[in-house]
Amino acid sequence: MTSEAFFEHITNQLVSESPFVAYRKPNEQEVKALLQKNSNVYSTSEFTESGFVFAPFNDKEKTILIPLEQSEFVSSAYNISEENLKETTPNDSSSDEKQKHITLVQKGIEAIHKSNLQKVVLSRCESISSKQHPIAIFKKLLNTYHTAFVYCWYHPKIGLWLGATPETLLKTEGNRFSTMALAGTQNYSGTLNVNWQSKEQDEQQYVTDFIVKNLKASVDSIYQSKPATIKAGNLLHLQTKITGLFNKQSSFKSVLKTLHPTPAVCGLPKEDAKQFILQNETYNREFYTGFLGELNLKEKSTRNTNKRNVENNAYATVKTVSNLYVNLRCMQLNNSAATIYIGGGITKDSNSEEEWQETVYKSLIMKKVLQ
Numbered sequence: 001m002t003s004e005a006f007f008e009h010i011t012n013q014l015v016s017e018s019p020f021v022a023y024r025k026p027n028e029q030e031v032k033a034l035l036q037k038n039s040n041v042y043s044t045s046e047f048t049e050s051g052f053v054f055a056p057f058n059d060k061e062k063t064i065l066i067p068l069e070q071s072e073f074v075s076s077a078y079n080i081s082e083e084n085l086k087e088t089t090p091n092d093s094s095s096d097e098k099q100k101h102i103t104l105v106q107k108g109i110e111a112i113h114k115s116n117l118q119k120v121v122l123s124r125c126e127s128i129s130s131k132q133h134p135i136a137i138f139k140k141l142l143n144t145y146h147t148a149f150v151y152c153w154y155h156p157k158i159g160l161w162l163g164a165t166p167e168t169l170l171k172t173e174g175n176r177f178s179t180m181a182l183a184g185t186q187n188y189s190g191t192l193n194v195n196w197q198s199k200e201q202d203e204q205q206y207v208t209d210f211i212v213k214n215l216k217a218s219v220d221s222i223y224q225s226k227p228a229t230i231k232a233g234n235l236l237h238l239q240t241k242i243t244g245l246f247n248k249q250s251s252f253k254s255v256l257k258t259l260h261p262t263p264a265v266c267g268l269p270k271e272d273a274k275q276f277i278l279q280n281e282t283y284n285r286e287f288y289t290g291f292l293g294e295l296n297l298k299e300k301s302t303r304n305t306n307k308r309n310v311e312n313n314a315y316a317t318v319k320t321v322s323n324l325y326v327n328l329r330c331m332q333l334n335n336s337a338a339t340i341y342i343g344g345g346i347t348k349d350s351n352s353e354e355e356w357q358e359t360v361y362k363s364l365i366m367k368k369v370l371q
């Protein structure tokens with residue numbers, strides 16, 4: 001379908017208060033959408049269905065599903081248009097907000113010194129007034145963040161969320177999987193050739209070690225790359241790619257339970273960090289730092305590059321694929337305000353003022369498309 005028809009479909013869905021998700025995967029040209037044909041709230045706990053999942057941070061709460069079989073699937077090529085958005089500059093006006101976050105971070109550092117806690121990811125939310133149409137914001141996200149997973153998710157009984165996340169939770173194709181450990185943040189200033197302090201190297205290594213160690217029981221093989229610097233909007237992060245093959249005994253549900261929430265968005269030990277977050281952050285993260293994406297979709301495999309086989313469709317195989325991302329760099333829209341969510345990893349070496357600044361820089365990713 002044409003791009004105009006695509007955006008008309010999702011706009012109509014929003015106007016008629018019907019659930020949908022529209023998204024574009026990192027570095028892809030195609031925008032896709034699942035338009036639910038009723039307004040039921042479907043959820044999944046087994047992760048065996050096909051569709052699009054939207055999971056909260058707290059896994060005691062429901063994971064919402066837009067089921068493929070209850071939806072119309074539409075897609076279109078999307079040509080990026082130049083946005084010429086102004087670089088947003090941080091404003092330090094909200095001193096109450098700042099003091100509150102600094103107090104929270106200091107409490108986190110203290111808990112790390114006094115207990116078993118090694119790392120905890122602490123976050124806050126910020127409300128920004130915005131009169132823009134949600135679909136206009138979605139287009140700005142598509143135009144601005146090509147390497148991110150960009151989405152607009154809506155359910156009349158749950159809410160309207162948009163985001164552009166740099167973090168993959170889990171990609172699977174048959175028994176092949178890939179994931180990543182993403183942590184450590186600094187501002188991009190024109191080069192990827194930067195130094196990382198030991199605080200950042202350590203907190204990123206915790207994430208890699210956690211993923212590799214906890215996936216061991218579910219894999220036949222696992223490989224990790226060297227940490228590399230990647231750019232996400234105005235920020236740089238340290239990233240390790242982790243790939244491998246799941247074994248026959250593994251189940252998607254148990255792998256997700258193992259991975260989510262990773263120490264990139266929660267902390268270590270996982271349960272202690274989660275309890276600290278739930279007890280000390282003074283707001284509900286809801287779907288921020290949860291995960292979202294395609295679940296068990298059927299795709300024709302194009303892996304075989306042997307020409308004769310490609311020409312002969314009898315050799316084409318259909319694989320089950322899932323593409324899940326961590327819900328970071330996101331916002332929730334209601335009426336005339338956007339709530340944006342931002343956080344960062346705290347370790348024994350954290351400095352509370354610098355951690356505040358990190359959330360300020362992270363907030364610019366969403367603020368840029370809200371101006």
Ligand SMILES: C=C(O[C@@H]1C=C(C(=O)O)C=C[C@H]1O)C(=O)O
Nearest residue numbers: 182183184185264342343344345
């Ligand atoms: C929690 C966030 O980001 C996470 C925390 C990071 C860090 O502490 O350096 C970096 C990337 C993400 O894994 C966020 O963007 O809100």
